[in-house]
Amino acid sequence: MHNIKGVRGAPDILPQKSSRWQRIEEVARAALRRYGYAEIRTPVFERTEVFIRGIGEGTDIVEKEMYTFTDQGQESLTLRPEATAPVVRAYLEHQMAAQSALVKVYYLGPMFRRERPQSGRYRQFHQIGVEAIGSHQPAVDAEVIDLLWKLMVEEFRIPGLELRLNSIGDVACRPEIRERILRYMRDRASELCTDCQGRLGRNPLRILDCKQEGCQRLVAGAPKPLESLCEACADHFAQVRSLLDLLKIPYTVDDRLVRGLDYYTRTAFEVVNPRLGAQNALAGGGRYDGLIEVMGGPPTPGIGFAIGLERVMASIPAEADAQTSLDGVYVATIGQEAHRTGMLLLQELRRRGVRGLIDLEGRSLKGQMRQANKDRVRYCLILGEDELAKGHATLRDMAKAEEQSVPLDHVVARLLELEGERTG
Ligand SMILES: [Zn+2]
Numbered sequence: 489m490h491n492i493k494g495v496r497g498a499p500d501i502l503p504q505k506s507s508r509w510q511r512i513e514e515v516a517r518a519a520l521r522r523y524g525y526a527e528i529r530t531p532v533f534e535r536t537e538v539f540i541r542g543i544g545e546g547t548d549i550v551e552k553e554m555y556t557f558t559d560q561g562q563e564s565l566t567l568r569p570e571a572t573a574p575v576v577r578a579y580l581e582h583q584m585a586a587q588s589a590l591v592k593v594y595y596l597g598p599m600f601r602r603e604r605p606q607s608g609r610y611r612q613f614h615q616i617g618v619e620a621i622g623s624h625q626p627a628v629d630a631e632v633i634d635l636l637w638k639l640m641v642e643e644f645r646i647p648g649l650e651l652r653l654n655s656i657g658d659v660a661c662r663p664e665i666r667e668r669i670l671r672y673m674r675d676r677a678s679e680l681c682t683d684c685q686g687r688l689g690r691n692p693l694r695i696l697d698c699k700q701e702g703c704q705r706l707v708a709g710a711p712k713p714l715e716s717l718c719e720a721c722a723d724h725f726a727q728v729r730s731l732l733d734l735l736k737i738p739y740t741v742d743d744r745l746v747r748g749l750d751y752y753t754r755t756a757f758e759v760v761n762p763r764l765g766a767q768n769a770l771a772g773g774g775r776y777d778g779l780i781e782v783m784g785g786p787p788t789p790g791i792g793f794a795i796g797l798e799r800v801m802a803s804i805p806a807e808a809d810a811q812t813s814l815d816g817v818y819v820a821t822i823g824q825e826a827h828r829t830g831m832l833l834l835q836e837l838r839r840r841g842v843r844g845l846i847d848l849e850g851r852s853l854k855g856q857m858r859q860a861n862k863d864r865v866r867y868c869l870i871l872g873e874d875e876l877a878k879g880h881a882t883l884r885d886m887a888k889a890e891e892q893s894v895p896l897d898h899v900v901a902r903l904l905e906l907e908g909e910r911t912g
């Protein structure tokens with residue numbers, strides 16, 4: 489029999505790595521709560537229609553990258569390639585607009601795309617994202633961007649990041665923006681890459697975003713969305729910028745930054761790590777004032793972002809994971825009677841919130857002490873036959889290398905007292 493391997497591009501997160509993931513998830517949840525976001529948990533699969541409508545036919549995701557299957561009930565289902573469309577589906581299905589004019593939710597979890605497994609791309613990957621649905625106000629844009637920046641820089645502690653900002657217009661001015669780019673590019677179509685020649689017909693704005701060298705040369709001289717914003721969009725953008733200045737969020741205006749789909753409007757932003765090479769965007773987001781209508785709801789503005797957690801993990805310096813401090817207690821025992829006493833003590837300690845470990849493999853005392861070091865406990869409680877006979881245990885402080893003898897019926901209280909002194 490051969491060993492069955494996991495799916496390519498869908499990595500396991502092993503125990504050595506999961507503590508880093510947990511730290512990121514914990515600090516993110518705490519920060520999101522402080523900004524007034526509540527978690528929404530939608531299923532990992534949806535009716536395929538949700539993504540066809542919400543992401544759009546003709547996009548790479550829908551055309552090439554979705555894990556779509558027909559279930560036994562002949563229903564076409566898709567593993568979510570992103571979460572904005574499912575969140576909007578839930579927002580409409582549960583009439584969340586009735587509960588609050590501005591709905592602020594976040595999600596955290598795996599997404600699925602059948603990408604070519606190359607560096608920085610996974611078939612199962614993880615995102616943390618937010619959606620703020622219900623307001624046009626520039627203050628929402630500013631708060632969302634402030635939140636993203638705080639998460640990346642202060643909570644995840646990623647150095648050297650850049651925040652890029654742009655505005656891509658709305659229903660009033662987008663046709664003009666599109667037309668000007670189309671006119672410029674059509675005359676130079678032969679110099680575009682094959683992908684961009686296709687974009688020329690469907691979505692010329694996307695050409696601004698192309699990473700191919702030839703296209704970038706053309707883009708340098710192309711008309712930019714910012715030059716053709718209508719008055720309302722220009723005013724909105726100015727207000728967003730002024731609020732970001734007030735909040736001291738450093739950004740650069742990147743007039744080539746666009747988002748692919750028609751329902752994206754006005755504010756677009758991205759956080760990049762210039763050291764990561766081609767796949768350098770760690771997070772991106774923007775307004776989607778047209779999306780809720782596309783999904784079958786009433787005209788409703790919205791804005792959000794998504795953070796790619798795999799790229800976040802790749803950007804966190806090793807020292808940010810500094811060895812966790814010594815924590816908890818290891819109960820080392822000699823003989824069966826001592827082991828039974830130890831298990832009882834440990835049960836009580838764990839009930840009182842202390843991290844506690846005991847040998848479960850019949851190791852020697854020496855082996856147990858070695859394990860206690862490996863487990864990075866602060867205290868070791870040694871129960872030998874002699875000590876047991878006298879009703880005592882030896883309590884060793886692993887950091888200070890000090891020992892004291894403690895009566896058995898005081899052990900729990902003594903340990904809780906010491907823990908309290910350390911943490912309180
Ligand atoms: Zn191109």
Ligand SMILES: [Zn+2]
Nearest residue numbers: 658661718721
């Ligand atoms: Zn406009």
